[in-house]
Amino acid sequence: MTFVVPIGPQHPALKEPEFFRFEVRGEEIVDVDIHLGYAHRGIEEAFSRRNYKHNIYLSERICGICNVVHSTTYCQAVEQLAGVEPPERAKYIRAIIMELERIHSHLLWLGIAAHQIGFNTLFMLAWRDREYVMDLREMISGGRVHSATNTIGGVRRDVKIEHVPTFLRGLEKLEQSTNYYINLFKSDRTILARCTNLGVLSKEDAIKFCTVGPTARASGLKTDIRRDDPYGAYDALSFDVAIERDGDVWAKGMVRLREILESIQIVRQALKEMPGGPIRIRVGLQIPPNETIERTEAPRGELLYYIRSNGTEIPERVRVRTPTYGNFASMKSMFVGGTIAEIPIVIWGIDPCFACNDRVTLVDSRTGKTRIASFDELRRWRK
Amino acid sequence: MMEVVNFVINSLIFPGLLFASLVGLLYVGIDRKVTGHMQHRIGPPIWQEYLDMGKLLSKEDITPGPAQSLVFNTVPLIALGAIVAVMLFLPITSAQPALTSVADLIVIIYMLNIPAICIMLGGYSSGSPFGASGAGRYVVQLLSYEFVFILAIIAVVARVGSLSLGTVVGYQVQQGWLVLDWRLLPAAIAALIAAQGKLLRVPFDIPEAESEIVHGALTEYSGPKLAIWRLAYDIETIVVAGLLAALFFGGPTAYVIGGTQIPGVVDFLVKTLAIVLFTTTLRNIMARLRIDQALKFYWSFAALLAIISLVLVLAVP
Numbered sequence: 001m002t003f004v005v006p007i008g009p010q011h012p013a014l015k016e017p018e019f020f021r022f023e024v025r026g027e028e029i030v031d032v033d034i035h036l037g038y039a040h041r042g043i044e045e046a047f048s049r050r051n052y053k054h055n056i057y058l059s060e061r062i063c064g065i066c067n068v069v070h071s072t073t074y075c076q077a078v079e080q081l082a083g084v085e086p087p088e089r090a091k092y093i094r095a096i097i098m099e100l101e102r103i104h105s106h107l108l109w110l111g112i113a114a115h116q117i118g119f120n121t122l123f124m125l126a127w128r129d130r131e132y133v134m135d136l137r138e139m140i141s142g143g144r145v146h147s148a149t150n151t152i153g154g155v156r157r158d159v160k161i162e163h164v165p166t167f168l169r170g171l172e173k174l175e176q177s178t179n180y181y182i183n184l185f186k187s188d189r190t191i192l193a194r195c196t197n198l199g200v201l202s203k204e205d206a207i208k209f210c211t212v213g214p215t216a217r218a219s220g221l222k223t224d225i226r227r228d229d230p231y232g233a234y235d236a237l238s239f240d241v242a243i244e245r246d247g248d249v250w251a252k253g254m255v256r257l258r259e260i261l262e263s264i265q266i267v268r269q270a271l272k273e274m275p276g277g278p279i280r281i282r283v284g285l286q287i288p289p290n291e292t293i294e295r296t297e298a299p300r301g302e303l304l305y306y307i308r309s310n311g312t313e314i315p316e317r318v319r320v321r322t323p324t325y326g327n328f329a330s331m332k333s334m335f336v337g338g339t340i341a342e343i344p345i346v347i348w349g350i351d352p353c354f355a356c357n358d359r360v361t362l363v364d365s366r367t368g369k370t371r372i373a374s375f376d377e378l379r380r381w382r383k
Numbered sequence: 384m385m386e387v388v389n390f391v392i393n394s395l396i397f398p399g400l401l402f403a404s405l406v407g408l409l410y411v412g413i414d415r416k417v418t419g420h421m422q423h424r425i426g427p428p429i430w431q432e433y434l435d436m437g438k439l440l441s442k443e444d445i446t447p448g449p450a451q452s453l454v455f456n457t458v459p460l461i462a463l464g465a466i467v468a469v470m471l472f473l474p475i476t477s478a479q480p481a482l483t484s485v486a487d488l489i490v491i492i493y494m495l496n497i498p499a500i501c502i503m504l505g506g507y508s509s510g511s512p513f514g515a516s517g518a519g520r521y522v523v524q525l526l527s528y529e530f531v532f533i534l535a536i537i538a539v540v541a542r543v544g545s546l547s548l549g550t551v552v553g554y555q556v557q558q559g560w561l562v563l564d565w566r567l568l569p570a571a572i573a574a575l576i577a578a579q580g581k582l583l584r585v586p587f588d589i590p591e592a593e594s595e596i597v598h599g600a601l602t603e604y605s606g607p608k609l610a611i612w613r614l615a616y617d618i619e620t621i622v623v624a625g626l627l628a629a630l631f632f633g634g635p636t637a638y639v640i641g642g643t644q645i646p647g648v649v650d651f652l653v654k655t656l657a658i659v660l661f662t663t664t665l666r667n668i669m670a671r672l673r674i675d676q677a678l679k680f681y682w683s684f685a686a687l688l689a690i691i692s693l694v695l696v697l698a699v700p
Contacts, residue, residue: 005512005513006512011597118585119669119671121421121422123422124422124423125422188669190669190671193670339673340516340595341589341595341673343595344594
């Protein structure tokens with residue numbers, strides 16, 4: 001006999017509202033159904049009602065954790081539409097802030113993952129060390145979380161020369177603690193017992209379900225937009241793409257921890273090699289009719305922006321595809337055959353960000369029923 | 384007449400409900416404060432449990448629709464009653480407990496299981512999938528730690544040759560702590576591991592794993608009923624620690640330091656606090672296991688320790 005365990009829309013394992021309907025037999029999961037759409041905010045519609053300048057701030061608010069990568073992708077896309085190239089120094093500053101964001105996002109992941117497996121001490125320690133990177137971000141951009149640094153045609157704040165020594169000290173502390181966590185992850189018996197061989201995503205499935213980011217890299221897929229399709233300053237920066245082969249939760253965590261070390265190296269390199277010069281150029285907002293696709297590597301994976309302009313100050317259409325959306329399809333193959341105890345950590349294994357991800361739900365206001373729109377239907381709505 | 388008055392004082396004031404709840408709540412408060420410091424937080428004040436208890440007791444008493452039943456409403460009280468009754472069988476001021484019987488260890492083992500069974504009943508009758516899931520896990524956990532716990536106690540009983548806790552403490556006054564006896568050291572370790580599971584502490588907080596099944600069997604409880612559960616849990620902490628102290632760590636001993644008589648209850652409090660802090664340390668340096676892993680751990684490693692101890696006690700005079 002199976003019975004249904006509802007995880008969500010409100011559940012301690014989830015930090016945001018989303019609904020997972022698990023069918024379980026005893027402790028074993030036999031089926032899972034994912035209902036999206038609880039955090040739909042109408043962002044894409046809002047994009048096509050504001051001008052290009054206002055939209056920078058809107059794109060930053062799609063996700064609290066990875067706000068810089070959203071605004072960078074948006075600004076890069078608009079710069080492409082307008083046919084301008086930001087100054088070199090601005091590209092480096094963007095890269096530094098994006099890498100700091102990756103570090104902070106991955107440490108946040110580590111903390112919550114530890115909480116999901118009941119290791120609250122590691123949770124608190126990881127978030128304590130996350131404060132270092134938050135302080136660095138505050139120093140460089142003025143905001144601990146929302147930096148509001150990007151603008152179309154460059155960045156708004158420069159990195160001051162007197163900040164660099166403090167910066168390097170902060171990075172050193174981060175490197176020490178990350179190395180400590182990597183050792184802990186490799187050696188702690190209870191962490192190994194709770195994270196290895198569960199939520200396994202094979203390499204074939206990772207390719208089949210088009211997974212992105214650390215989820216794909218943990219399954220042995222060497223994919224990283226920074227390397228495959230370099231943008232901004234990443235052409236000039238050298239770094240390794242961390243991959244693991246096992247595809248389980250442990251591998252996903254290990255990929256993230258090793259990416260922190262890579263990010264620290266990237267930031268050091270960028271600070272050293274950063275050219276001088278202006279940090280922004282002026283861009284006129286009357287952008288001629290055009291369309292573009294811009295891809296970046298967010299902490300959670302590939303982030304894609306599609307923008308179509310029509311000659312006015314307001315974009316005609318902005319489409320955002322967040323990494324979590326790319327990873328949802330792979331979840332079923334991770335869950336089935338596992339146990340209830342695995343649910344929180346496996347969900348958290350892909351580092352989901354539901355508010356980023358929710359776009360379209362159709363709710364019939366008369367009957368209150370939700371339904372899924374077909375692709376053809378969506379195409380007909382295209383203006 | 385005197386006996387009745389004595390019994391009432393024993394069960395309600397000392398060492399019964401009042402004393403047990405004051406000390407139990409304080410110990411869990413200390414546990415939370417120490418946990419906070421271990422995790423680089425400030426942590427709540429050590430009297431936080433009293434405040435929480437007051438808050439819960441002053442809340443509205445809500446019973447959810449599907450859980451309307453006699454069982455759901457009465458099990459918290461039965462659990463509290465049982466655990467306070469165990470307090471009366473523990474040696475607290477001297478080797479002699481407030482209530483004695485010929486084989487009080489058997490009574491204690493039985494009474495200590497009643498709260499666990501009550502939690503299961505509460506979970507199953509709550510009409511919530513999380514409650515049922517938590518209760519199911521609790522059954523498995525009970526089957527894993529109880530065997531180890533009983534084996535460890537049997538090893539002690541075989542060594543001392545008596546089922547009475549008073550005699551066990553008296554034996555230790557003459558022969559030294561049983562934990563220092565090399566034959567019983569494995570049993571003491573096994574009993575501490577079993578206590579970790581009995582008190583639902585990490586890595587064995589599986590039946591109430593909050594990130595998996597909300598609050599397990601107690602998910603649907605709120606207000607005063609939850610307060611009674613918390614009280615029962617907090618008293619269980621001190622009862623289990625007190626039982627371990629009496630079995631392996633010499634029990635309460637009265638000392639004379641510099642001419643002043645220090646009553647046995649002080650010794651009892653110090654020893655139980657030390658045991659509670661030991662379990663606190665354990666729970667802060669580990670992640671939670673899965674229920675199958677916990678079962679395997681108890682029936683292989685922990686049970687092996689207890690059996691070795693029992694065999695040594697029987698084989699080596």
